[in-house]
Amino acid sequence: MSPRADLGRLDLRGRTPSTAELRASLPRGGVDVDSVLHHVRPVVEAVRDRGVAAALEYGEKFDRVRPARVRVSGDELQKALADLEPKVRAALEVAIARARKVHRDQRRADTATEVVPGGTVTERWIPVERVGLYVPGGNAVYPSSVVMNVVPAQEAGVGSLVVTSPPQAEFDGAPHPTILAAAAMLGVEEVWAVGGAQAVALLTYGGSDLDGAELEPVDMITGPGNIYVTAAKRLCRSLVGIDAEAGPTEIAILADETADPKHIAADLISQAEHDVLAASVLVTTSADLADAVQDAVASQVAATKHQERVATALSGSQSGIVLVSSLEDGLRVVNAYAAEHLEIQTREAAAVARRVRSAGAIFVGPYSPVSLGDYCAGSNHVLPTAGCARHSSGLSVQTFLKGVHVIEYEEDALREVAPHVVALADAEDLPAHGEAVRLRFADA
Template identity: 60%
Template sequence: MIRVVDLRGRALTKAGYHNELPRASLDVAAAMRLVEPILKRVKNGDESDLIELAQEFDGVTPPSIRVPVAALNAALANLDPDVRAALELSIARIRKVHANQSRPDTTTQVVDGGTVVERWIPVDRVGLYVPGGRAVYPSSVMMNVIPAQIANVASIAVASPPQSEFGGLPHPTILAACALLGVFEVYAVGGAQAIALFAYGMDGVAEKCDLVTGPGNIYVAAAKRALRGVIGIDSEAGPTEIAILADKSAVAAEVAADLISQAEHDVIAAAILVTDSQELADEVTAQLKARVPQTKHSER
């Protein structure tokens, strides 16, 4: 359950706060040594290598690496209406935010006869990674696909790990989110091999991408670091963290839901509430005690 740290009346340095609230760390350099053979295998291999890697790391044999369009349409058709409504609401909100980030060309007159023009140009093709090992993240589909669409990226591909529970396809909610956004190039590939597939491409399977984005585990981060320069990357995402700053006016149930939603991402994820209200802290703790046992990963 949640750990309570009472910092009232204490004047701490930044190092002192770090000692009280240590952050998880990842040894990406060590992981790079482990993913190197995978990257080379994808670079020099074919679809059979991707299927064998799925067998090794995901415990399932995908019927094909490219997800059939029929499977995407079926996932959307069978999606729970309440989940679909939630996804559609999220899509509208995310699109509204990112639409406001579009930037027009700017021209600066530096000297007479000399101007500088700044122009934002989309990449031709992007590969978007959606993790799926520990939980289901349609949010990752939306938060990666929608900005690419607003930027007018011509070609968008998504990769997500194959699931034994669903016959070697990615989770149906992931597929439904892709279909809802009009993305029908989806691959049943996870981990470092997915990043390598986007970086190198593979004859008869997928074209090379200019950029790869999306979260993932330490091996995804290691693959991005190793392939930076072969393909553009967004970042090396570290362990999931959320910090909620709230006073007594906050709704405890909503705070608890936000904490749980991030804590489920990883065994080393950090979910922190900072509040000056003892009452809120107690109410959130009570909510967590009631809600956590109902979650898929309550053992964490």
């Protein structure tokens, strides 16, 4: 008997909740990172103090495998690529080409502003020097995450890239060969067989491999992972930059009566397939559509591979159907929810999409499903979760660039503005600031 997937309902028709009420009442997934920090801190500290040896010990404990060495050899990378199934290789080639086309256009140009004659401020965009890219290996295999992390880093001009992914017992302690093949296709030469919190710690602190090869620490860590990976990123972010503290995946769909309930059901299920904590939310003006979607979900869950996982996610408090009186109210709901992935399946969907203020990525119309963005749209699928799309962006070329102001003033330009610098320094009771300018002209 197939497990039931009963989506809960929140009826907001006839009501106009405040933004605060919406944030409190809408279905929302999430994890309590604080609750696992005490488990993760000893792992991070052990890797900090003992390097690869500690990482291998924890890998053996958590992943039930101990690789002979942490760094994957170049021969292993090339073998994985040679053995890759042709149709998977072809799909990855398309995904890489499209992602590279989109991300190449994101690179910002340096700008130089002449503030006054002889006084310029230039904003330079400088790539992060060394980046660690984490690729999970839990419920599924994610070569697409290799693409989504590596391509924008490369297009940003990052000088040194290292990919980490958990060792797999069935592959003699190496990461999954499809992960290795994707890395090889992208020209990544440094891959480490280490996962979880210990991977984040090793990326942060570095160490020496068993053969003596040095594993240099990174400046930034990106990529999704489970709650333990997220907790380790939180603990290490004072030493390295991180992209975000990613939570469980989520999809919201804003739909009216013109939408196809089978499409909506399939898209809700596609994200529920990731994780029992995944959030799938439909916001609609049509009670009839809501009923039809529930019926379609029931029949499609019965035919899907990961029935238990999907049914658990769809039946959880983080998923549900929200009924609203109007499309205007629906927009208020989705903007308050700020979904990682937001689909618009309404009349004039493009116009509606332009009114969305908060979403990690917006998928417009019936032929732009989230699954397309996960793989081959050209967009990035590493996106803000848990409402963070209200203030944060997804992974992009900009993630790997630092905007640095370069200030260059000639003598006359400084002389002209010196009295204003001194006045402001005195107003803030920081006279040495003013003196640093005044003394340059003391003998004039």
